[in-house]
Amino acid sequence: MPEFSDEATRAKRDLRVALLAARRSLSAPRRAEAAASVQAELVTLVRRLRPARITAYVPVASEPGGDDLPEVLRSALPPEGELLLPVLRDDLDLDWAPYTGRGSLRAAGRGLREPTAPPRGRAAVAGAALVVVPAVAVDRRGVRLGRGGGSYDRALARVPATAPTVALLHDGELVEVVPAQAHDRPVHSVITPGGGLVAVPGVGPGASAGRTRVP
16 A cells, blocks of 8 residues: 655655665676676567567666666667667656667766657557666565656556566665555566566555566
């Protein structure tokens, strides 16, 4: 059940601050090793699903996945596959534009890198057969903790329930409980360097809190 807004907001802030500090403390070799592990697991998933369209993101700073994640994903897609990356709008909602190679990204606000191709619209994420999202933490119900802007909650609200959604994490960021609020949108699974691809049960009546390895 979602917590009262003020209590949940404070608890989210404290958890976010602690986990982001832990990320910043990771050495460059540790981050590179973690990125390689996450990329390998994600490539395996993409090659198994053979999606016609993926949405993902460009990791920055200590975010899991490494800054070459878009190129790695693009190489794993079938020949006709399409990778869309987010374009942050002024209202903090997300538009989506195609990634066509290393030279197709430009520096944007908030330290982000975004595609230079024309955006496809906010609803483009709804046509993805796999949605890869950033997260600061995810709990065992699938509740996701982001950076606090709500951009990905709005994007995930447009994704059909049948489309796989996966969050990329560092080890230690799959936690027991993330404070949940009404606007939060859960994910189906996470990838961590040490645990690989792990399904999370989802939020709702009868959902268990166990951890299930995805076959």
